[in-house]
């Protein structure tokens with residue numbers, strides 16, 4: 124009897140699939156298309172368990188869709204620009220390209236060991252000139268459309284990586300998403316993409332994505348942050364100009380007790396009276412050293428200072444003081460706020476600190492009179508102290524006041540977004556050069572399309588100090604102006620790598636086209652992506668940028684799809700068993716700990732034991748290659764599929780890995796035993812259960828139940844864990860069956876292998892071959908269940924006496940009403956409880972119960 128040996132069969136089948144081109148994308152347009160997409164990895168050099176999980180999910184989807192008759196696109200590539208390569212160059216003196224391509228080769232080999240059915244003929248690496256030529260071309264599309272522009276801005280500067288970052292790349296602590304450094308503010312001239320032009324569409328079109336998790340859609344909506352409100356103007360006393368404010372509560376305008384400017388606001392010094400000047404200047408300097416995040420923090424005292432200047436409330440005609448304060452941000456709205464202490468928490472706090480008046484203008488709808496406030500009243504209500512608007516409910520008051528302001532010429536409706544334009548400039552080498560030339564006479568000239576790509580110079584020095592290596596490379600920087608021919612300079616900023624990754628899925632459909640970015644027919648054939656799978660950490664950045672870019676290209680008539688990803692699955696994290704010494708906070712690697720008595724091997728102190736996301740620093744990682752070496756890729760795949768629902772976190776557990784390995788061994792024994800007896804070669808599957816003996820009927824029911832359940836688990840929601848559980852049940856039913864020579868049994872074995880194929884592709888193909896069946900199991904069609912086979916032949920009937928349950932009986936599913944009644948009457952339970960009494964009435968509910976009324 125042969126033994127299940129994954130180390131032998133897995134490489135064999137990987138080569139076989141490759142040689143036979145089974146993973147290549149079918150061109151058969153008679154079949155419906157299915158585009159399965161995995162978030163492509165950064166080529167760090169080694170696969171981790173998170174990769175194993177996401178690529179196994181996508182592979183299970185791709186393989187099952189192929190069997191279900193789709194032509195499937197399942198591509199893979201590399202998000203290959205970025206800082207780690209450049210940092211490696213600085214640390215070790217290898218060129219970033221060399222480091223990156225070596226890592227790609229290694230990770231590709233590891234992915235192949237997992238048996239993922241990627242179509243490698245469409246592989247892309249964002250750092251290759253063939254790819255980034257088109258990233259530059261996309262930049263030129265944005266430029267021509269007026270959607271790429273340069274401006275001087277206060278930007279987030281990462282002092283460790285020595286580059287600027289987009290807002291999205293700074294976490295809520297004010298730290299860089301990559302280096303973890305506390306971000307500083309700097310004024311620099313930078314390139315931006317005008318994502319704000321698409322704010323409304325990006326928000327409204329979320330409704331077209333029912334196949335996305337609500338959580339992700341909410342995060343995007345909050346990030347875009349649309350507020351509908353008003354713009355109101357407050358004339359400055361003694362000057363001709365006004366201060367414009369953005370407010371979401373125009374209904375509170377009678378309650379304004381001060382106006383407050385951001386310290387960076389251009390009017391601050393102009394409204395300041397001479398006696399206040401020195402103090403105001405000192406305050407502005409102090410605030411400029413704080414981060415935006417600190418300034419917005421809720422729990423922090425708000426700091427401010429009066430300017431001595433005054434403004435007029437256009438509604439009351441009253442003069443109110445003009446302040447400056449750190450809680451007002453210059454980049455949001457107009458950089459100025461009307462202070463309404465009674466109805467805004469921050470203003471309330473600020474007014475209390477600074478002894479500013481608190482004037483109540485909104486009260487609860489049912490309130491009689493006006494009660495003093497202990498904190499701001501922010502809920503809707505009705506207006507008081509508001510002149511002609513008294514008594515109006517909040518919503519109506521908002522409208523009436525904005526209308527009135529518009530009529531008087533001191534205000535209008537305004538929509539405000541939290542979303543800012545996307546800052547794409549990076550001052551580093553290993554990225555896509557921005558294809559622009561700066562000419563002293565022509566200004567900023569785009570590189571002509573024919574001159575793309577602008578390639579990175581190869582001969583550069585990586586010192587880790589000073590400006591980007593590109594700046595120092597004069598051979599590369601000094602070029603004639605494409606427009607007038609005079610000496611000019613190349614742009615030395617490279618692009619944010621999030622731009623590279625916001626369009627890679629478009630290139631896959633026509634990955635090697637040298638004439639254009641992609642063929643229009645191919646793009647409209649394949650797009651949008653039917654199922655995207657990746658980490659929830661990309662819920663804002665990558666997914667928002669990709670949606671934006673798709674919409675811009677659609678508006679340039681380059682493709683039809685307005686949304687790139689129809690359905691999105693965000694997989695949970697893989698967590699490892701973690702040991703930490705609670706006293707020293709040191710992590711201990713699991714091989715040094717006795718799991719039954721977890722103690723610090725050095726000090727003997729008891730350890731805390733918990734699950735946490737696998738990471739190098741926690742010493743809790745499990746190497747996928749080690750698992751493949753000991754148990755095989757198929758076991759690793761089944762484990763990550765079975766252990767948790769796909770969107771939930773998964774706890775690594777060696778015992779459960781063993782369990783999956785045992786399951787595959789059972790399948791192996793079952794199928795090889797069948798192959799060595801009657802089961803080799805083709806068979807005639809039964810099409811009708813009625814002719815079958817009882818054990819055959821039962822087995823056929825189990826087989827077709829498995830088909831129906833697994834098919835359902837793979838349609839739309841992808842419940843891989845329950846699908847694997849169904850396969851285990853089917854395996855049990857086959858083991859228990861005593862009709863092993865029946866064609867029903869042969870069908871059961873056949874179905875088991877087909878259903879197993881998307882999940883454990885190597886062992887399924889090996890057993891398929893051992894059965895003597897032709898072709899690869901992956902070329903077979905997905906089984907269809909026979910609804911008739913699911914019908915049970917016997918059903919359980921509840922026996923009641925006077926409405927009380929006294930027992931149950933089994934009756935044939937086909938039994939007539941009279942037959943059921945007779946069997947019920949004859950059964951033990953009925954006999955015992957009726958016991959000589961008179962039956963006055965018998966109620967039969969077919970398929971459910973029989974109730975005897977006695978007495």
Ligand code: ANZ
Pocket residue numbers: 350369370371372375450451452453454455456457458459460461462463465466467539
């Ligand atoms: C007066 C007012 C009264 C306000 C009231 C609120 C409640 P969202 O929803 O985030 O758009 N605001 C406007 N610009 C600001 C800036 N640059 N920095 C800090 N705060 C600013 O919030 C809009 C509200 O935030 C605006 O409405 C304004 O305060 C404040 F009872 O105006 B409100």
Ligand code: ZN
Pocket residue numbers: 562563564565566604605606607608609611
């Ligand atoms: Zn010029």
